[in-house]
Amino acid sequence: MELNNEIIDDFLFCKYRAYLKLIGQRGVRSDYELVEEELYVQYKKQFLEDIESYYKSEQIINPVSSLDKRSRLSPSLLINPHVKGDNFLISFDALRIVSHANARKKMQSIPLMITPKEKVTKNEKISLTIKTILLNSVIPKFSETGKIVFGKKLLTSLVRIKDYRKIAQKMLDDLTALSMENGKPSIVRCDNCRMCEFEKSCRKYLVERDDLSLMGSLSAAEILKRNKKGVFTINQLSYGFRPKRFKRARITGRPFSPELKALAIRDKKTYILDIPFEIKSGMIEIFLDFEGLPDENFVYLIGLIIKDKNSERGVCFWANSQTNERAIFQKFVKTISGYKDFVIYHYGSYEIRELRRAVCFR
Ligand code: SF4
Missing domain, CATH: 3.30.420 (Nucleotidyltransferase; domain 5)
Known part of the structure; x- marks a missing residue:
């Protein structure tokens, strides 16, 4: 399957979600996703209405066909350009083609994307960089910076492509491998799950397995570390609580114990180690x-x-x-x-x- 904007963003959101989309599955979109989509359409409309005052001196083009290796570009602002490569079809909200300050490099392209979020996330910067890498593989107009227009005030954040190139290239390589091999990534509950269209089915699978990621307080690396020791379920983890070892951890200032949390879940009890201060009766x-x-x-x-x-x-x-x-x-x-x-x-x-x-x- 060819890569597109949706698959790239899904991969950054959750590898398993990208896998599901690659094999053609669809879930029921969450309210959060629907609201984000609505805001995106609204902000983009506003951006397009304002565009002439933003980019006064530039020729504005709305290209009909996808850009590819044969496209000849001159300084202009392209709206909604699609870019076609051997195994991808991506798009940008806009693409500026400008003369480069260095005369030998002639031209450069500045990709632009719009997000409804009020703060630009690292994933959005990586997403823009991945698409820029794909763009530059087709249109050899070097991109040093990209722009993300965000939030209701349509503020702009500059992205230095070189700052994210390494991690974006690694993500792109992993995504390409996933799209070719279709190896199934593991399902790990994360913060994104509650806004995801596959939340119901993933949760059902994890609950049936009593999966460690349901704990919510263990990172993927910590889960892997415990998996290597043969601990895969919350029930198994609960047997690892050692009060003496925990006492030492408290002295070193790291009092949180996932094992104790697992024990509390198993026993359906709340354990209080220390009451931080005395609560007077009648308070x-x-x-x-x-x-x-x-x-x-x-x-x-x-x-x-x-x-x-x-x-x-x-x-x-x-x-x-x-x-x-x-x-x-x-x-x-x-x-x-x-x-x-x-x-x-x-x-x-x-x-x-x-x-x-x-x-x-x-
Ligand atoms: S529900 Fe969570 S684990 Fe499942 S696809 Fe969505 S983000 Fe990934």
Whole structure:
């Protein structure tokens, strides 16, 4: 099967997902993917409307046929160019052909892609570089930089192709091998799974196997290390918990134990090693939860459950836009400052990070 944009991006997202697409499988697209697609179409439309003011002096061409080795290019801005090679058909949102500052190199091409994300990820830079390598194999117009237009403000991030060339070439080689050999990569649960169209089927397979990657706190390298020792399931891992060894790890400052977590899952219990401070009886307990868009540094919901001896009540503050965010933090502070003796519980580090950011509000 020939490579295209979708397969390249799938491979960077998850090797197994690329494999499924290569063998012709399709899942049900998640809401996240549908929203991303909608935003992409919206931002691209906006970009194309603004394009004449961005690139005033350039000739704008919307090529009808794919570019290939025979294409003759002159300085211009190509919109939606497709590039055809021996085993690929890829496209860019735009491609600038400009004269090179070094007269001997004559021309250079600057590929451009648009992403709906509010922050440019490393994978997007690698994706652009992979496509640029393929482009340069067909159109020998050297590319030193690429551009990624991102987010609702259509900001631009410059990508130095040489910074990502090595890793992109390695990924491209691995992807080419996968597309030719069709060897099945292993299924490893990762952060991307919850936004993936194959989530249901992969999860079912992993649950049946009681797979280690379901733990969520082990990296692929850590899973491999345990697999080499013959540990493949959460149940097997739970038997590896050694309280004495763990005590030593605590002294060296690395107290997290995947084995203890596996034991807790097996026993369906919560184990508490140390209570970090004494909770006086009668203290008011506040359970805190933030919901937000980390890419946009935006908390849109602060939820609280406030519990005392006799009652329990829920409070929530919503921000419809970033301009209301400061107001909901003020309401949150006002609410908790009405209590004297309380303890706040939260899960993970997100709440602390966002509270630190909120302290800097002007
Ligand atoms: S659900 Fe996860 S493991 Fe399965 S294809 Fe998607 S990203 Fe890969």
